[in-house]
Amino acid sequence: MxxxxxxxxxxxxxxxxxxxxxxxxxxxxxxxxxxxxxxxxxxxxxxxxxxxxxxxxxxxxxxxxxxxxxxxxxxxxxxxxxxxxxxxxxxxxxxxxxxxxxxxxxxxxxxxxxxxxxxxxxxxxxxxxxxxxxxxxxxxxxxxxxxxxxxxxxxxxxxxxxxxxxxxxxxKRRATRKKQFDxxxxxxxxxxxxxxxxxxxxxxxxxxxxxxxxxxFEELQSFKGIFGFIMSSETLKSLDSDGLKECCTKFSETFSLDGSSDVEINDLIYELTVMQSTLPDRSMSAMEIFEFVQEADCYPNISIAYRILFTVPVAVASSAERSFSKLKLLKNYLRSIMSQERLNGLATLCIEKKLLDQININAIIDDFASRNARRNF
Structure with missing residues (x-):
């Protein structure tokens, strides 16, 4: 624009x-x-x-x-x-x-x-x-x-x-003169x-x-044609047997290679048919349906379908923008001779700070210290 x-x-x-x-x-x-x-x-x-x-x-x-x-x-x-x-x-x-x-x-x-x-x-x-x-x-x-x-x-x-x-x-400025009729x-x-x-x-x-x-975002529309039937409880419950069979067939053919598919198509159809009647009478998103499937622990093919859905990359702008902003802070003039390996490690720690906060750093430090204290062995 x-x-x-x-x-x-x-x-x-x-x-x-x-x-x-x-x-x-x-x-x-x-x-x-x-x-x-x-x-x-x-x-x-x-x-x-x-x-x-x-x-x-x-x-x-x-x-x-x-x-x-x-x-x-x-x-x-x-x-x-x-x-x-x-x-x-x-x-x-x-x-x-x-x-x-x-x-x-x-x-x-x-x-x-x-x-x-x-x-x-x-x-x-x-x-x-x-x-x-x-x-x-x-x-x-x-x-x-x-x-x-x-x-x-x-x-x-x-x-x-x-x-x-x-x-x-x-x-635009016009010269002052007699105005014509048109x-x-x-x-x-x-x-x-x-x-x-x-x-x-x-x-x-x-x-x-x-x-x-x-x-x-044209590619996302094609994903909608593949995963659209499992994205919400309203869409899933609105499908009849023929529509459900058609959607499951398309899903199975998409994720098939050399005659082998990630899901068993017949089992997937029957599992979805059963789940249509067992889902709560409220609006549920894909993540809420997946949590329901995990708790039930009796829909293996549906679980595989949702795991495939959630691993489809949506956008990469977040990681790219964070990399630009963190690199400016890490690669300053005081670290001009830093190796590429160390720079990658520090950048990863800064970008994934939420995961770093969940790690027990003291235990890692004690383990590292014990490995370098050779005289004690």
Missing amino acids: AKSCRKAISFFGVVQRIYVLFASSTKRWSVLLEHVKNLTVKLLSSTRWESRIKSIKAIRYQAPELRSALLSLSEDSDTEAKDRSDAKNLFDILGSFEFILSMVIWYDILFAVNTVSKKLQSPSMCIDSTLQQIEGMLSYFDTYRNEGFASSMIIATEIASEMGVETTFPV ETDYNEAILQAEKDFEVNYFLVIVNNAISSLKSR
């Missing part, structure tokens, strides 16, 4: 310029802190795109304060001429209604995407919950495509009124500029988001 059109690229370029202007000097940063009391501007990261929502949030809820900081910087005689010119340029950009509207739209979109992304990175996330989140995200974008521009216009108008900014879109007036030109912004900017990024979601 951030690279789908020229205006989107320009918008994030402005966000980055604001951070660079203040962060490149302690004096300019102190000017920022004098006007902005809560959230400071953030850097856009190429490896962690989640930084985009944090960068926009600082501007979205502090636009008047940030604009006053830029004005103060542009009028400071002790500041270099180049920096004053940049501050004045950014001050004018933040005072345009088009930028304010873009800010509101991007915050709405990235906040929704970031919320779902956090859930997908949860260690307890499984494929059925993932599909629900993705379908909910698609539904959100479909609704936002139809209603989001109007609601964003209302919010942007309120922010512009607070900042004293005109709520109009830039219109020419449009100025008000119609403003409406055309607003429509152009909606079609060539708003709809472009939303349509790009919808198409990206469908293409990136």
Whole structure:
């Protein structure tokens, strides 16, 4: 989305310029802190795109304060001429209604995407919950495509009124001359500029988001066709004998090799038939059904099917992002001659800290000390 059109690229370029202007000097940063009391501007990261929502949030809820900081910087005689010119340029950009509207739209979109992304990175996330989140995200974008521009216009108008900014879109200047009968007036030109912004900017990024979601998670839809019948108790109980047989046959053929299958198809059908009548009369997720199967301890093929379901990888973003953040802390200039083996070990300990906390370190230390105390033997 951030690279789908020229205006989107320009918008994030402005966000980055604001951070660079203040962060490149302690004096300019102190000017920022004098006007902005809560959230400071953030850097856009190429490896962690989640930084985009944090960068926009600082501007979205502090636009008047940030604009006053830029004005103060542009009028400071002790500041270099180049920096004053940049501050004045950014001050004018933040005072345009088009930028304010873009800010509101991007915050709405990235906040929704970031919320779902956090859930997908949860260690307890499984494929059925993932599909629900993705379908909910698609539904959100479909609704936002139809209603989001109007609601964003209302919010942007309120922010512009607070900042004293005109709520109009830039219109190309025309030479003053006699108006012909087939020419449009100025008000119609403003409406055309607003429509152009909606079609060539708003709809472009939303349509790009919808198409990206469908293409990136297309593989999960195929998993839904394989595991869909065991993802919830409602789906399982709704199947008749023919539908259950068809689903079990597809599952068995998917996980078969050289005539050997992970499950016995006939036993799986009968086990699911029995379990349909023994499941509690309440809505149960796949994990709750698996716990029920483990307690019953009489459905071996169903247990295998659920273990296969839960071992399907949903996302790898969590481990990748944690690796980037931990590597920066471990590989510093004081550890420049660290071996690769030691670096891998320290990174694993930091990333999997929850497992490390469950280990009795004192017992390991005593065992290690006893193995090196050779004189005592």
